Amino acid sequence: MSSVEAPTHVESFRTEIRQWLRANLTGEFASLRGRGGPGREHEAFAERLAWERHMAAAGWTCVGWPVEYGGRGATLEQQVAFHEEYALADAPARVNHIGEQLLGPTLIAFGTPEQQARFLPPIVAVEELWCQGYSEPDAGSDLANVRTRAVRDETGGDWIIDGQKIWTSLAYESQWCFVVARTEPGSARYRGLSYLLVPLDQDGVEVRPIVQLTGTSEFNEVFFDGARTRAEHLVGAPGDGWQVAMATLGFERGVSTLGQQVGFRRELETLIDLARRNGAADDPLIRDRLAQAWTGLEIIRFNALRMLDGVAAGAPGPEASIGKIFWATWHRDLGELAMDICGAGGMLAAGEPYDLDDRQRLFLFSRADTLYAGSNEIQRNIIAERVLGLPKEARA
Template identity: 90%
Template sequence: MNSVDEFRTEIRSWLRANLTGEFAALRGRGGPGREHEAFAERLAWERHLAAAGWTCVGWPEKYGGRGATLEQQVAFHEEYALADAPARVNHIGEQLLGPTLIAFGTPEQRERFLPRIVAVDELWCQGYSEPDAGSDLAGVRTRAQLQGGDWVINGQKTWTSLAHESDWCFVVARTEPGSTRHQGLSYLLVPLDQPGVEVRPITQLTGTSEFNEVFFDEARTPASHIVGAPGDGWKVAMATLGFERGVSTLGQQVGFQRELEAVIDLAKQNGAADDPLIRDRIARAWTGLEIIRANALRMLDGVAAGAPGPEASIGKIFWATWHRDLGELAMDVCGADGMLAAGGPYDLTDWQRLFLFSRSDTIYAGSNEIQRNIIAERVLGLPKEVRP
């Protein structure tokens, strides 16, 4: 395997040579609040990545990856972000489900699903949150029961990112009647293109609809499409969330740095930088970005051990709050101009979209409140929160 520097040079050169022609216009497209942008073209780009062996780089070679070391994976995600390459459309399959199947799946599940994730032939979404069980995953009510050779699923999921573009959903459902909280949950792999599944996009503050409601009405999946044993769903789901806090967050921070630099440039151009309070907030934002990176690098020890532990919640709560605050800073730097849309009827500027969508950062993938509970109970060993 190449050294980290050689690996970095290889991916940098490949991106420079391939983000051209039909793909040149995709630079900077997509991402949170902008997943609607050029989706079909970004899918074609991702399959181009796959054909060149640049998807799932951290997976073992026997599962179709490159077997890249942790340091090489960091280099890949940083170089990808530095090249301003388009936002990935296969993130949930590659970064969440794939590692989960490698860790907990059966040989048959790995053989069936992993090659299609590597090739970007099937897209995945995450069926966790529900109307009455958002960040409180243990409160899910979606239920599934075995009938013949199938799991039959009934219930509703919400805030399901990119479900309207996905082929499959990994669903946490209650499979033991009468069970409560963490007990009796199972982790099921469910096809979305079937009778009994309805996907309804949710219009967000940004005017876009990358989140969805997903309704299951007697939907079915084979009995073999359960990851882990029945009742092991909580353990498997927590491992998936740990993988979500993994290496790709280093690339995310390159994007954060680009946003902060753009805010600084705007402040210099429109005179907002003359305000000492604005300068102080910019300095705090820069310091916070360095802390985010330090946190992420520390959390990579958990990735190296197989899956990040509950300490990963520290990084999540910090970057989510930092990014929300950056959106507020951007609006204050814009001043009165921040109140004006780019055009009608609801054409937002990049700053307005950042401000509005970053409000969700402290909610999705576990709200700040839930992250604090995890840190208190599972990291610091404090007494559990009193529940009614």
């Protein structure tokens, strides 16, 4: 494709999804605009699920997957256009993100043909929802400290899983969980881990919602007590789970982050408008912080584009870790700025018993941004050790 044809191809794709969203976010789906998202996943979940199945019927799920796996085979540039237009349309937060953006690409890269045939079509059709079984009480950002264990039963068939996962997003709405478990007794750190696909609707699995600062419960604890999954639900070879798990994390920080930034921009623009209306913008310190926030948002976008260039070239660099630190810190600071713009009134809930407005929810939920998906401290260690070549941190 020539340099002249490529932009035209992307713009026609952008126009197609923009027109489809304009025509379909109407009627029964009109009220879903802006619903869901961090701290608000409880909002209209069943209706958002119906919306996403409506998207699937029109071929607008898994757009970046190869056509042979049910996707559209969209180029990287087209995927960026899709996520940006989706965010610009204020379309509802996706309920199938973990299956579509994390597990699906992992199975395409590492799964067997049988696994692909079994699990990919229900993700495309939004018939099965997935959650991520990585973090544990003593293995959060330090994933290599996993203690959940899995052993084969006496016949050498099913895997039997015992342990606990925590901060498992939307586990209470999911039918399946991809679980990193220790399958080699006596192994430590990165060795001896395996990547298992585990059904949640069975005896031996208990999901307990965690009530967050926002009063909602997107995060959950998941307990496995003799839970089972079939032998063929192991992705990759036994003991190779670290490689598969790291690939999944790489997919997590893909093109959808550009759509996330559209949401960030909308939040910032809303705060600027509020500061002008309530007089907070007259304070030179507030104006300076708003200017810094705008500049930071531009840096986030430029770093993301640089990261995607590396992905397209087949050699992703340190930009993913750099980007995670920067956007997480930026978003947390934006929440603090929102409270300062609101003033004392920001301390009052909008209604009983705990009715939060968007700015209060932004402040409270963004406290988690610097912790989940790899804490700032862990990301700094990754950059120091793997990029800069500094001595590794001493570990017990």
